[in-house]
Amino acid sequence: MARIVMKFGGTSVADLDRIHNVARHVKREVDAGHEVAVVVSAMSGKTNELVAWVQGMPKVTGANSPFYDAREYDAIVASGELVTAGLLAIALQSMGIDARSWQGWQIPIKTDNAHGAARILDIEGSEMIRRMGEGQVAVVAGFQGLGPDNRVATLGRGGSDTSAVAIAAAVKADRCDIYTDVDGVYTTDPRIEPKARRLKKIAFEEMLEMASLGAKVLQVRSVELAMVHKVRTFVRSSFEDPDAPGMGDLLNPPGTLICDEEEIVEQEVVTGIAYAKDEAQISLRRVADRPGVSAAIFGPLAESHINVDMIVQNISEDGSKTDMTFTVPSGDMEKALRVLEGAKEQVGFDVIQHETGLVKVSVIGIGMRSHAGVAASAFRALADKGINIKAITTSEIKISILIDGAYAELAVRTLHSVYGLDKK
């Protein structure tokens, strides 16, 4: 007997047939004698519909904010998950399984007050856990909890992953299964490199880098949470036959296990290649090289909610001036340029240069920590293909390289091959 949390995303519950299929996945685990909690997203498209309605309302005039009341936004967009939770409970009951739906405020899943992007503080799940112990399946509306103001708070887009991991931590689940429309985490995007392999296991830290860098399998926060609470998390497909051989395997179900690195016996040097499109690069030339100049540049950008990524500061030639280069999402570039022009006097630079249509390709692997030469291999391989590198940043387990967008696919395939990821 184990305790399992199963999470199903929007495409997995997109219509009544798929909800019924989800119920079959749940039944399999119940029939195997496990205690089960299920977390569901809204039917795919529903949350977008609700968000569009909010955005279709006239803007608040006057006041201090050009934004909507985030508490009302939350009350509106959280409604989609209530529907799927109820429908799945009914589908399970129709199969003779005791089940009930739980809304965030009923459990309650207590969050902070950051409506629209709330963090889970505590899950007071004693009643839910008691019922699970009696064999009742808990079907939980994902993406939401109850704020200190007694109002519904949502966890941000993709928040149902976070709901699932948080519940898994709260009920001390043996496993948290994230069912999605792909069957696991791959060494890179299979649409770019058909030789990409599904990973059997990936360490939390690696998955965190993969998720941050554009592999959209899991919400980044859910991986952070899984890492902190050491929740063994499986990424697996909801579209496989629920009763196919091996689907109910407790230790090795089909999919990718995200786990502590200690659980990964034969650690590869490089685990995967990720990429992020639509990057823009901004360079400030001949910036006065004095204390506080970074704050003068990045403070105003942060205040304007512009997400700055790779930052490269060159050593200045004569010690008085330096060049500062960084990337922002392409969509934010015009805004960033305006902010920087406004701060020109405080910063004291000569020229702004900028370039869009760039892509960031990243090599990720915990094994890098103990292996030299990983970066050098990447640079050599890209050079052999004539790909020019515009910027480089590195961390303990990651090398990120900024290149021209036209070379994105070539770079991904080249790096995927150079580390032998296309081989068994």
Add this chain to the structure above:
Amino acid sequence: MARIVMKFGGTSVADLDRIHNVARHVKREVDAGHEVAVVVSAMSGKTNELVAWVQGMPKVTGANSPFYDAREYDAIVASGELVTAGLLAIALQSMGIDARSWQGWQIPIKTDNAHGAARILDIEGSEMIRRMGEGQVAVVAGFQGLGPDNRVATLGRGGSDTSAVAIAAAVKADRCDIYTDVDGVYTTDPRIEPKARRLKKIAFEEMLEMASLGAKVLQVRSVELAMVHKVRTFVRSSFEDPDAPGMGDLLNPPGTLICDEEEIVEQEVVTGIAYAKDEAQISLRRVADRPGVSAAIFGPLAESHINVDMIVQNISEDGSKTDMTFTVPSGDMEKALRVLEGAKEQVGFDVIQHETGLVKVSVIGIGMRSHAGVAASAFRALADKGINIKAITTSEIKISILIDGAYAELAVRTLHSVYGLDKK
């Protein structure tokens, strides 16, 4: 300064433009200095969509019940009102009005445990009332409350009317305005009789009969509640220009006031003509005339959830046998016949006869209590038109007449004219 509850139904909040229009109605009352609570339904069509999803799920197998878990049904179908409440709060805020949405469990509106058709037991609205006193508009999701099981309970279709009246009673509102797609209560259905007049006032008891008999302006339970708590209730149109002259009149806004009969100075003898289509008549011939025979007939029908309406028992010729005639909705007739055949031995009748396609036409008016000859006028007028009467039932303020459906419009127009309702 007054305290006003305003309720807007599904067609009034069907899209963003209409929600914005509703906000203008609310702004008018706020600008006049009133304390305002607003109750909203789901966007029209949304509740039907949710119900269709529930009905699209497979039926529960085994167990004692062929029905869905009513608690899950409630959790699902109550979600539509959450959306409109949030959207209207945002629309009001965009006009500079302080507003917040309230979900049933937040107030809370406490109901009994009869999921799907719950009754409101208590509204603990102290926090909501406090905020209204500070000028904040309370936008309440209609149709729902919180059951003793801490789960969402819905009040049955059209339940938002009941929510509005209950809140008006709880906050001791001076007026409860039910905004709908018609501009008031008419002497009869204007689609049948173009000379139908809008009533300025109608007594609670009369409206109760009108509502029960097919005038679908208000949910019957909301009228009962308004009568018990003496809530002055206006039926008025949400589609008129919110800022047209007279719309903000505190004592005499355009529409129909449903009120205590003492408020109606010049009481007409007859107030309106209502009708209900698709009635079926069942007659049991030569029933043994002994104590308990009615229970033997109507007990099994009630257990099968068949709604029996007009019941007529003739005096038997020789004191040993009687004829029993009653009506049911046409859709229930086949089921009723099966139930009665099953109970034949206990009841002891000779023959069942039945007829569908009938219509019940009713003459309603509190003035009847003090005026003789009202029924006689109806019978004579119908006879003059060659309309055969199949059954008659009467109450203190109502005469109901069962006729062939083909004569429905003629009968309504005839009765409307005979009591002078088409004249000023």
